[in-house]
Structures are given as structure tokens and as C-alpha cells.
Amino acid sequence: MLDETVAHAQLPGIAMAVVEDGKPVFAATRGERIAGSGEAIDADTLFKIASNSKAMTAAVLARLVDRGVLDWNDPVVKHLPQFRMHDPWVTTQMQVRDLLIHNSGLGLGAGDLMLWPEPNAFTRQDIIAGLAHLKPVTSFRSGYAYDNLMYVVAGEVAAAAAGKPYDQLLREELFIPLGMTRCQAGRWSVRAVGNVAQPHTRRQGRNVVTAADAAISPDLASMAAGGIRCSLNDMTRWMQVLLDPALVPGWLGDTQRRALWTAHMPMPIGERQRRWDNAHFSAYGYGWRLSDMDGQWKVAHTGTLSGMYSSLALLPDRRTGVVILINGDAEQARTALMQAALKHYTAPGAAAGVLDYAAQLAAERDQRHAAGEVRPDTRARQPATAAATAAWQGRYVDPWLGPASVCMDGARLRLSVDKSPALRGTVMQLGSRWLVQWDTLGADAEPWLQVQPGNPTTLALAAIDPDIDFSYDYQDLHFTRSGDCP
Incomplete structure (x- = not known):
């Protein structure tokens, strides 16, 4: 056995x-x-x-x-x-x-x-x-x-x-x-x-x-x-x-x-x-x-x-x-x-x-999987460009997860949560959608990045994989823009 x-x-x-x-x-x-x-x-x-x-x-x-x-x-x-x-x-x-x-x-x-x-x-x-x-x-x-x-x-x-x-x-x-x-x-x-x-x-x-x-x-x-x-x-x-x-x-x-x-x-x-x-x-x-x-x-x-x-x-x-x-x-x-x-x-x-x-x-x-509960194909992703994301780059804060950045690092747009080193990754574009490709976490933990323009701009994350571990509780996050990138 x-x-x-x-x-x-x-x-x-x-x-x-x-x-x-x-x-x-x-x-x-x-x-x-x-x-x-x-x-x-x-x-x-x-x-x-x-x-x-x-x-x-x-x-x-x-x-x-x-x-x-x-x-x-x-x-x-x-x-x-x-x-x-x-x-x-x-x-x-x-x-x-x-x-x-x-x-x-x-x-x-x-x-x-x-x-x-x-x-x-x-x-x-x-x-x-x-x-x-x-x-x-x-x-x-x-x-x-x-x-x-x-x-x-x-x-x-x-x-x-x-x-x-x-x-x-x-x-x-x-x-x-x-x-x-x-x-x-x-x-x-x-x-x-x-x-x-x-x-x-x-x-x-x-x-x-x-x-x-x-x-x-x-x-x-x-x-x-x-x-x-x-x-x-x-x-x-x-x-x-x-x-x-x-x-x-x-x-x-x-x-x-x-x-x-x-x-x-x-x-x-x-x-x-x-x-x-x-x-x-x-x-x-x-x-x-x-x-x-x-x-x-x-x-x-x-x-x-x-x-x-x-x-x-x-x-x-x-x-x-x-x-x-x-x-x-x-x-x-x-x-x-x-x-x-x-x-x-x-x-x-x-x-x-x-x-x-x-x-x-x-x-x-x-x-x-046959019923459609399957991770969508995201292989056509490309790094998000500075021009396409300029309007919503900046510093953000969530009430319980705390401060985060969505800022350029060289040629890449990076999302990083201040208190969680593993929650750092590159923002990618897939058609008209954005997603985060984490540096060290597997693809099964990747989220969609949803931007809501406004005053202030807000960001939300949503799981891509339907089988994601529930501890990635992206649905509970609500990031509000707090300032410009350094």
C-alpha cells in the first residue's frame, strides 16, 4: 500500500x-x-x-x-x-x-x-x-x-x-x-x-x-x-x-x-x-x-x-x-x-x-475539467508596457494586506506587496486583460489583475486557476491608489 x-x-x-x-x-x-x-x-x-x-x-x-x-x-x-x-x-x-x-x-x-x-x-x-x-x-x-x-x-x-x-x-x-x-x-x-x-x-x-x-x-x-x-x-x-x-x-x-x-x-x-x-x-x-x-x-x-x-x-x-x-x-x-x-x-x-x-x-x-472547470490558457501573455499602464502605476494600499507597489523596474512593470516577499511578480498582458506572473510561486497561484479607473484608482485580484488553494484569498483584497511610484 x-x-x-x-x-x-x-x-x-x-x-x-x-x-x-x-x-x-x-x-x-x-x-x-x-x-x-x-x-x-x-x-x-x-x-x-x-x-x-x-x-x-x-x-x-x-x-x-x-x-x-x-x-x-x-x-x-x-x-x-x-x-x-x-x-x-x-x-x-x-x-x-x-x-x-x-x-x-x-x-x-x-x-x-x-x-x-x-x-x-x-x-x-x-x-x-x-x-x-x-x-x-x-x-x-x-x-x-x-x-x-x-x-x-x-x-x-x-x-x-x-x-x-x-x-x-x-x-x-x-x-x-x-x-x-x-x-x-x-x-x-x-x-x-x-x-x-x-x-x-x-x-x-x-x-x-x-x-x-x-x-x-x-x-x-x-x-x-x-x-x-x-x-x-x-x-x-x-x-x-x-x-x-x-x-x-x-x-x-x-x-x-x-x-x-x-x-x-x-x-x-x-x-x-x-x-x-x-x-x-x-x-x-x-x-x-x-x-x-x-x-x-x-x-x-x-x-x-x-x-x-x-x-x-x-x-x-x-x-x-x-x-x-x-x-x-x-x-x-x-x-x-x-x-x-x-x-x-x-x-x-x-x-x-x-x-x-x-x-x-x-x-x-x-x-x-470536462465541465469547464479548468485553468484557461494564458501562454500568449506578454510583459505589460509602461505606456499601456501609465495611468494606473503607483503606490497602493489594502486595508489588511497593507502597502503595495505597481511600478516600473527597468523595462518590467512589477507588483510587490511590502510585507510579503513572495507576493512579487511581473504584470503581464493577455489580450485586454492583465495578470501577475509571480517570481517564486507556481502558475497555479497566479491572479488576474483588475483595474478600476477612478479617483482614486482601485485594483482587485482574482484567481485564474479554479483549483487554486483557498488560502490565496485574492477576492478579499481591495487596493486603493495612495500615491505615485518613487
Whole structure:
């Protein structure tokens, strides 16, 4: 199963473990930390776990609730007086619990460009200040829309309530008491820690490192939402403690354990989830997705960052869990492998193989493309000229992403966001339209650039690729011209 996945998806590296009846029964690694380096991945290799960090953030908060340091129903402003949402009423009504269940009224991934691409210069205080400028798309608590910024706020609530930085809280409340000895958060030395997998993307049929680590990993603003790194051994230990409280007596009381896995926010059930899992319910707990799979209770989450994918799924009534860590572009591989692994327990007589699930995912993609959900052909693009764009060159500002420039650099018109070095690229023309060709981001992240002449002139960005990652929330941007180019 594992080797089939690696070969089919041409992965640079992977680590996978299975806990059965509370005990590790399988652990395996394949591939390299850096493709072609000869540096093999092992069970202590660190991976970015991305949004699997959310469950750890929820657990830290649960520990603080257990001790009476805060309460799930506390208003956020009790701990963060500077907290503001776009609607003043929502500001006063937002509780700590709301930060964890994606019910804020903001759109999918709203404000994520303050978190990713990394690294950037946005601080957690910048993110909290930026929330006031993000307009809701639904009313508060009326529905589910996945977000990351509220988890950043949750981490800061925990830090304020406990009186210490959030990365310190993670170590004291989670990593140390549970024996997750390799996990890293906050600022840490990549060289000193060592054995760190690097993210990869596929280019011209090869796995190539993208956004490689510097010698020091900075204190990322995304930490509480998706900035933790752990090894396979760490994640196996995490699964064991979640499945068997007796392993670390007293670490978390029964009431708060139940709170983490209580259905707090209904979620829609997708067609594939019904077909594959025979699912009847889907909901979000505190940092976890909850559902049923072939009549069995499933608690799970995934993690996605550019070039890094993770997946963790538990079947609590069986005290069984599976974790997958991959250092490459591997959304479909992750999905197919996890599905095949879980079916071994939930429907062993009807389980399909990894390649069967991969084929079904490929067929879904082909159907979308046949229906016109495909990236348009933009290969005829040409660099925008100074003459054609003279009327709208200048300095711009967005209320939450901040200042940006659309200015000539030699013969090229360049768009650059001051606080986000990865959001820099060349403005290109395609017929009567403009688009931005980023310097370091892939073509799947490119946006259309829409100019609205006026006094002042405004700019908007819109995704080109219908399959773009939702964290490129271009639809939430509104740049207003603030001055001339230097």
C-alpha cells in the first residue's frame, strides 16, 4: 500500500504509522528529506504538520480550561481587548469556543495572505488588527467556512490567559508532558535540531525543493493554525495519548476530552464522502473534523502547506489511528492512502486499494475539467508596457494586506506587496486583460489583475486557476491608489 502510493505519485518522501488497539503496529518511512540528497527520512524526521496543528492548539486551550485559567464561553475581548471584527456586535459576542469552529461569518480562508506564503513580515498583532477590515460573507454562527486567522487569535488568547508566549505553552502543556520530544514551534535552529524534511513541488517531472528552510526557522505568525513541526514518532505518541488517556494520567480531564470531540459546528457532507464512507453526519469539534465511516466514529484532520501534506485519522471506539506525513505535492496521494488504510478497519471485506481510490480521484478531476472547470490558457501573455499602464502605476494600499507597489523596474512593470516577499511578480498582458506572473510561486497561484479607473484608482485580484488553494484569498483584497511610484 505504502510503496504503491510512493511509486504512483512519485513522492520525494513519506512517513506513515498505524496505532491499533492503542499500540503501534506499523511504522515505515520512504524517500529522502531532500530529493536526490541521499538523506533518508526516518521516524525522527521533522515534517510540517500544517493544519494538524489546530488540534494541538485546541488541546492547549482545553488544558487551560481544565485548570480554570479561562473558559470556553469567555468573550475573546476579555483576554485580548484589542480584538475587533468588522461588525462591532460580533466583536463583543465572539467567545473563545467560536475561534475554533469556523463559524465567524468570514469567507473561506479570509485573510490567509497574511499567513502564507511564508516567510513574510506579518506579526500576530498585524493579523488581529487586520480582522476588523475583513468583511463577513454570512452572519455570525450561521454556517461553516474554514478559516485560519481565528486559530491565530486562539493562540494569542491562550498566551494572554496563561501569561507566557504561545510556543512556550505548547512545550509545557503538550510536547513535554506527552513525550513528543522532537516537535518544534516558535523560533528554533534548523541546523541544531537537524533531520528536517524540506517541502517539494513537481517541476518538469522532477521533485524540486520549494521554500527551503533557512538556518533559523522564525517565530511564524501561523504557529497556532498550522506552524508546528513534528516527527512520525511524535505523531504516533500523540495518537496513542488521544486514544488512551491512561498513558498520561491527569493530562486532560474527561470533560475537556469530550469537548474536543463534540460536534460544535455542522459541516456539509460531500458526495464523495457519502459514496466512499457511507457517511451520515459531519461536524467540526475543537480542532477536529468528526464524521462516521461505515458506521464507525471517525475523528480526523488534514494539513496542507505548499510542498507538505499531512493526515491524521482516529477510530476512537477501536482505539485505532493512522498518520501520514509527506514532503511533496501529494493531495490525491494522501487522500487515497488514508482511505485505503482506514477501510482496512471499517470495511475490510469491501476495501479497495490505493490505486483504485487514486483512479476515482483522477476521474473526478477529469469530470471537472470536462465541465469547464479548468485553468484557461494564458501562454500568449506578454510583459505589460509602461505606456499601456501609465495611468494606473503607483503606490497602493489594502486595508489588511497593507502597502503595495505597481511600478516600473527597468523595462518590467512589477507588483510587490511590502510585507510579503513572495507576493512579487511581473504584470503581464493577455489580450485586454492583465495578470501577475509571480517570481517564486507556481502558475497555479497566479491572479488576474483588475483595474478600476477612478479617483482614486482601485485594483482587485482574482484567481485564474479554479483549483487554486483557498488560502490565496485574492477576492478579499481591495487596493486603493495612495500615491505615485518613487
